[in-house]
Amino acid sequence: MNIGTAARQSGLPPKTIRYYEDIGLLTADRAANGYRDYSSEDVHRLRFVQRSRSLGFSVEECRQLLSLYTDRDRASADVKAIATEKLGEIDRKIAELTGLREMLGHLVENCHGDARPDCPIIDGLSGKTRDH
Amino acid sequence: MNIGTAARQSGLPPKTIRYYEDIGLLTADRAANGYRDYSSEDVHRLRFVQRSRSLGFSVEECRQLLSLYTDRDRASADVKAIATEKLGEIDRKIAELTGLREMLGHLVENCHGDARPDCPIIDGLSGKTRDH
DNA sequence: CTTGAGCTTCCAGTGGCTGGAATCCCATAT
DNA sequence: ATATGGGATTCCAGCCACTGGAAGCTCAAG
Numbered sequence: 035m036n037i038g039t040a041a042r043q044s045g046l047p048p049k050t051i052r053y054y055e056d057i058g059l060l061t062a063d064r065a066a067n068g069y070r071d072y073s074s075e076d077v078h079r080l081r082f083v084q085r086s087r088s089l090g091f092s093v094e095e096c097r098q099l100l101s102l103y104t105d106r107d108r109a110s111a112d113v114k115a116i117a118t119e120k121l122g123e124i125d126r127k128i129a130e131l132t133g134l135r136e137m138l139g140h141l142v143e144n145c146h147g148d149a150r151p152d153c154p155i156i157d158g159l160s161g162k163t164r165d166h
Numbered sequence: 167m168n169i170g171t172a173a174r175q176s177g178l179p180p181k182t183i184r185y186y187e188d189i190g191l192l193t194a195d196r197a198a199n200g201y202r203d204y205s206s207e208d209v210h211r212l213r214f215v216q217r218s219r220s221l222g223f224s225v226e227e228c229r230q231l232l233s234l235y236t237d238r239d240r241a242s243a244d245v246k247a248i249a250t251e252k253l254g255e256i257d258r259k260i261a262e263l264t265g266l267r268e269m270l271g272h273l274v275e276n277c278h279g280d281a282r283p284d285c286p287i288i289d290g291l292s293g294k295t296r297d298h
Numbered sequence: 299c300t301t302g303a304g305c306t307t308c309c310a311g312t313g314g315c316t317g318g319a320a321t322c323c324c325a326t327a328t
Numbered sequence: 329a330t331a332t333g334g335g336a337t338t339c340c341a342g343c344c345a346c347t348g349g350a351a352g353c354t355c356a357a358g
Contacts, residue, residue: 036304036305037305038303038304038305048304048305052306052307067305067306068305069304069305069306070305070306
């Protein structure tokens with residue numbers, strides 16, 4: 035099957051698939067006319083990468099996961115280690131964003147938001163107000 | 167004052183300050199020897215940008231905020247609009263990450279994580295299991 | 299036989315820096 | 329006077345993960 039079909043079935047744009055091939059993440063057979071030719075197993079791998087990426091794994095992590103995916107004899111502990119590490123990262127990111135949300139939320143709440151120039155948001159960003 | 171001092175006082179690396187100048191976000195006077203020369207007002211602006219960036223505003227948004235910061239007569243509503251929009255983005259990001267966290271958390275929970283090859287994480291990523 | 303869609307490659311740009319090289323300036327120690 | 333070390337300058341390249349666009353090929357349908 036051609037790249038367009040593989041793209042539709044995997045949820046990845048053709049450009050991205052070519053890019054993945056370029057960086058050696060996935061390979062593809064070539065048909066007689068020079069077109070890339072994907073098997074359904076290839077599509078599985080593409081979708082695997084698509085899902086992994088959408089779950090926040092970096093491309094390098096996807097490379098690791100793919101090799102764990104391919105290696106039918108690896109220990110599940112190896113996979114769990116990567117996933118757990120990523121879970122920690124996600125938690126840290128959520129915590130950070132929640133902190134930001136709170137800070138910015140306070141600023142927005144205290145801003146009357148009318149035609150007057152007086153603005154606690156600007157004051158907060160410029161460091162004028164004492165930290166509470 | 168030199169760029170190093172301004173950097174220490176604003177919390178931005180010198181490289182970043184030069185970069186900001188390069189893209190026209192901030193300007194700097196030059197001393198006789200060609201060194202950049204920062205006033206304390208310049209440092210205020212640098213810190214303003216530093217805080218805005220750390221709160222998740224893009225450089226382009228910082229450009230807007232800076233002009234609102236400089237314009238002593240603008241309505242606080244203008245600032246509030248930008249901040250509220252950003253608040254929405256942060257909320258969306260948190261929601262997205264929370265979703266990811268949950269999904270990945272389930273996979274990790276169900277993985278026994280021992281020497282056996284059977285792994286629900288890989289199965290989940292490959293789409294083998296029905297979405298529950 | 300033409301048209302249009304889809305495929306190929308390659309080059310360049312995105313955002314927001316960051317690292318490194320080569321060179322210059324300045325203050326201090328010898 | 330000079331050597332040294334730290335900081336400043338410029339410019340070029342690279343990071344991540346794509347994405348857009350140009351120029352040219354192939355293929356199926358009308």
